[in-house]
Amino acid sequence: MGVVEKIKAIEEEMARTQKNKATEHHLGLLKGKLARYRQQLLADEAGSSGGGGTGFEVAKSGDARAVLIGYPSVGKSSLLGKITTTKAEIAHYAFTTLTSVPGVLKYEGAEIQIVDLPGIIYGASEGKGRGRQVISTARTADLIIMILDATKSEYQRVSLERELEAVGIRLNKEKPNIYFKKKETGGIKITFTSPSRTNLTEEAIKLLLKDYKIHNADVLVRDDKCTIDDFIDALNEKHCTYTKCLYVYNKIDAVSLEEVDRLAREPNTVVMSCEMDLGLDDVVEEIWFQLNLNRVFTKKRGIKPDFSDPLVVRSNSTIGDLCHSIHREFKDQFKYALVWGSSAKHSPQKCGLNHKIDDEDVVSLFTK
Numbered sequence: 597m598g599v600v601e602k603i604k605a606i607e608e609e610m611a612r613t614q615k616n617k618a619t620e621h622h623l624g625l626l627k628g629k630l631a632r633y634r635q636q637l638l639a640d641e642a643g644s645s646g647g648g649g650t651g652f653e654v655a656k657s658g659d660a661r662a663v664l665i666g667y668p669s670v671g672k673s674s675l676l677g678k679i680t681t682t683k684a685e686i687a688h689y690a691f692t693t694l695t696s697v698p699g700v701l702k703y704e705g706a707e708i709q710i711v712d713l714p715g716i717i718y719g720a721s722e723g724k725g726r727g728r729q730v731i732s733t734a735r736t737a738d739l740i741i742m743i744l745d746a747t748k749s750e751y752q753r754v755s756l757e758r759e760l761e762a763v764g765i766r767l768n769k770e771k772p773n774i775y776f777k778k779k780e781t782g783g784i785k786i787t788f789t790s791p792s793r794t795n796l797t798e799e800a801i802k803l804l805l806k807d808y809k810i811h812n813a814d815v816l817v818r819d820d821k822c823t824i825d826d827f828i829d830a831l832n833e834k835h836c837t838y839t840k841c842l843y844v845y846n847k848i849d850a851v852s853l854e855e856v857d858r859l860a861r862e863p864n865t866v867v868m869s870c871e872m873d874l875g876l877d878d879v880v881e882e883i884w885f886q887l888n889l890n891r892v893f894t895k896k897r898g899i900k901p902d903f904s905d906p907l908v909v910r911s912n913s914t915i916g917d918l919c920h921s922i923h924r925e926f927k928d929q930f931k932y933a934l935v936w937g938s939s940a941k942h943s944p945q946k947c948g949l950n951h952k953i954d955d956e957d958v959v960s961l962f963t964k
C-alpha cells in the first residue's frame with residue numbers, strides 16, 4: 597500500500613470511529629500515524645519535485661514576509677495590486693495565479709514582502725500538485741493572510757485551515773508547552789507538572805511513543821491543557837510551524853450589512869472590498885499590527901535622528917539583533933549603545949548587546 601492509500605485508510609477509520617472515552621487512545625494513535633505518513637508523503641514529494649511545471653521559489657526580502665492564501669478568484673491579485681508596489685496582472689478567470697507574484701508593502705518605513713501563493717495548496721497534504729514548494733514557502737512566512745470571498749460559504753475557510761493543519765502549519769496557536777527529548781538509554785520517563793485536564797494521559801503517551809518506535813525518552817508536560825494532538829505535534833516538532841493568520845473577507849460590497857457586521861466580529865478578521873476601495877487601510881494596519889515589528893531610529897553623534905528611515909526588527913529584539921540586521925559582523929566591532937525611548941531607564945541609557953529595544957527607540961551605536 598502506498599503512503600497516499602495508507603493516509604486514506606487511516607482517515608476513513610478515524611471517520612468511522614466514534615469519539616468517546618473508550619476510543620480516545622485508539623484515535624490518538626491513528627492521529628499519530630497520520631502525522632507520520634503525511635510527513636513521509638511531503639518528504640517523498642521533495643525528492644521527486646524536479647522537472648515540469650512552473651517553478652516556485654521566491655527569495656525572501658524586506659523586513660518581514662506575509663503570504664496570501666485563498667481559493668481562485670477571491671481577489672488576491674486585486675489586493676496585491678492595491679497595497680503593494682508590484683502590480684500583479686489580473687485576468688478575469690480562475691487559476692490565473694500560476695506562479696507567485698511577490699509585491700512589497702511599504703508601511704511605517706518598513707518593507708513587507710507579500711507573496712501570492714499559487715492556488716495549488718489544495719490537496720497538497722494528499723500529495724497532489726506542486727504543493728510541497730508552496731507549503732515550504734508558507735512555512736517561511738511571518739504571517740499568513742487568508743483571503744476569503746464574503747459571498748461564498750464558510751467551507752472555503754474550513755477547507756484551507758484543514759489543508760494547512762494537515763501539513764503541520766498551526767494557525768494562531770502557541771507551541772505546546774511540552775518538553776520532549778529522545779535518549780539512548782533509560783527507558784521512558786513521563787512527568788506532568790500538574791494533573792492533565794484533557795485526554796493526554798501517561799498511557800496515551802506511551803502508546804504513541806511505542807508506535808513511533810521510541811523506547812527511551814524524557815517527556816515533561818508543563819501545561820494541564822495540553823491534548824494528545826499537542827503531544828503529537830511535540831513528537832513531530834520539526835514538521836510543525838506556528839504562524840499567525842489574518843482572515844480577510846473580500847467582496848463585502850456584494851453581501852448584506854448584517855453579514856459584513858457578523859464577519860467583521862470574528863477573531864483575527866478584517867473585511868474589505870478591493871473593487872470599492874473599502875477597508876484596505878484596515879487590512880494594511882492589521883497586517884502591520886500582526887507582524888509586531890519594531891522601528892528603531894539611528895542617530896549619529898551631534899545630529900538629530902533620521903526619522904524617515906528606520907531600521908525594522910522583530911519585537912523583543914535586542915541591540916545585538918539590531919547590529920546583526922545592519923551587518924553580520926557588526927557585533928564584533930560593537931562597543932556600546934546609547935538608547936533613548938521607552939526601553940531606556942533614563943535618556944540616554946548606555947546599553948550592551950543584550951538590551952531589549954522597544955518600538956520607536958532612538959539608538960546610537962558606538963564601535964571599538
Ligand SMILES: Nc1nc2c(ncn2[C@@H]2O[C@H](COP(=O)(O)OP(=O)(O)OP(=O)(O)O)[C@@H](O)[C@H]2O)c(=O)[nH]1
Nearest residue numbers: 668669670671672673674691692693847869870871
Ligand atoms: N464584487 C467584487 N468583486 C471583486 C472584488 N475584488 C475582486 N473582485 C473580482 O473577483 C475576480 C477575481 O479577482 P482576482 O484579484 O483576480 O482574484 P485572485 O484571487 O487573484 O484570483 P486567481 O488569480 O485566480 O487566484 C475579478 O473578476 C475581480 O473583479 C470586490 O471587492 N468585490
